[in-house]
Amino acid sequence: MKVYAINGSPRKNKNTATLLQKTLDGVKYSAKDKELETEIINLYDLNYTGCKSCFACKRLEGKSYGKCAVKDDIYEILEKLSQADGIIFGTPVYLGNITGQLQSFLERLIFPYLVYDKNYSTIAPKKMPTAFIYTMNVPEEIMEKMNYLSTFNGMESAIEHIFTKPQVMYSNDTYQFDDYSKYKADAFSEEKKAAHRKIQFPLDCEKAFEIGANLIK
Numbered sequence: 437m438k439v440y441a442i443n444g445s446p447r448k449n450k451n452t453a454t455l456l457q458k459t460l461d462g463v464k465y466s467a468k469d470k471e472l473e474t475e476i477i478n479l480y481d482l483n484y485t486g487c488k489s490c491f492a493c494k495r496l497e498g499k500s501y502g503k504c505a506v507k508d509d510i511y512e513i514l515e516k517l518s519q520a521d522g523i524i525f526g527t528p529v530y531l532g533n534i535t536g537q538l539q540s541f542l543e544r545l546i547f548p549y550l551v552y553d554k555n556y557s558t559i560a561p562k563k564m565p566t567a568f569i570y571t572m573n574v575p576e577e578i579m580e581k582m583n584y585l586s587t588f589n590g591m592e593s594a595i596e597h598i599f600t601k602p603q604v605m606y607s608n609d610t611y612q613f614d615d616y617s618k619y620k621a622d623a624f625s626e627e628k629k630a631a632h633r634k635i636q637f638p639l640d641c642e643k644a645f646e647i648g649a650n651l652i653k
């Protein structure tokens with residue numbers, strides 16, 4: 437069995453990556469002695485674009501029907517993910533949305549499996565369990581007030597349609613810099629941020645672990 441975490445942050449050891457690792461730890465814990473491999477895919481290490489609208493994935497009797505035909509750094513990764521036993525997506529929120537890198541990746545992952553028939557049916561070879569982790573600067577109240585959730589829901593619905601309904605978690609009020617005093621950041625109270633980091637972030641890590649532990653039933 438193989439479970440993948442897709443890191444949509446350019447940073448490999450900050451908020452999003454840490455929570456993704458905790459989720460994979462939860463997956464491994466719940467798998468106990470079952471043979472299970474996990475892998476983090478760091479999208480910002482890879483050279484690729486979003487969908488190029490070539491429609492090879494929809495061409496009748498075409499050799500790429502139902503698959504993305506674009507041969508770049510994620511070609512093989514998309515192939516591997518088609519047989520995954522679980523996928524966890526993680527992203528920082530950039531300008532109220534998932535990162536551009538993750539958006540481009542999801543276009544390539546999802547669109548080939550979406551059939552242009554009357555029901556927009558799906559031909560994904562496997563309906564694996566999924567999860568979606570968001571990390572962001574704003575506190576929970578502002579995330580709700582600014583309608584972030586309806587933006588996130590769009591992509592979650594697409595993932596549900598193609599694979600399965602994702603388990604979702606938000607990590608709010610994240611610590612952005614190692615040393616706030618070195619940056620122009622007087623919009624925030626470093627003291628409050630540090631306290632949140634100390635108290636809430638470990639709880640978020642526990643939640644991420646639980647999501648992983650519940651991923652594969």
Ligand SMILES: Cc1cc2nc3c(=O)[nH]c(=O)nc-3n(C[C@H](O)[C@H](O)[C@H](O)COP(=O)(O)O)c2cc1C
Nearest residue numbers: 445450451452528529530531532571572573574610
């Ligand atoms: C380009 C950019 C745009 C951002 N936009 C938002 C935003 O719209 N809302 C928000 O709450 N946080 C925003 N943030 C903050 C990040 O989402 C937050 O710090 C996140 O936890 C960083 O994740 P990482 O540590 O895994 O990189 C932004 C950060 C950057 C670099």
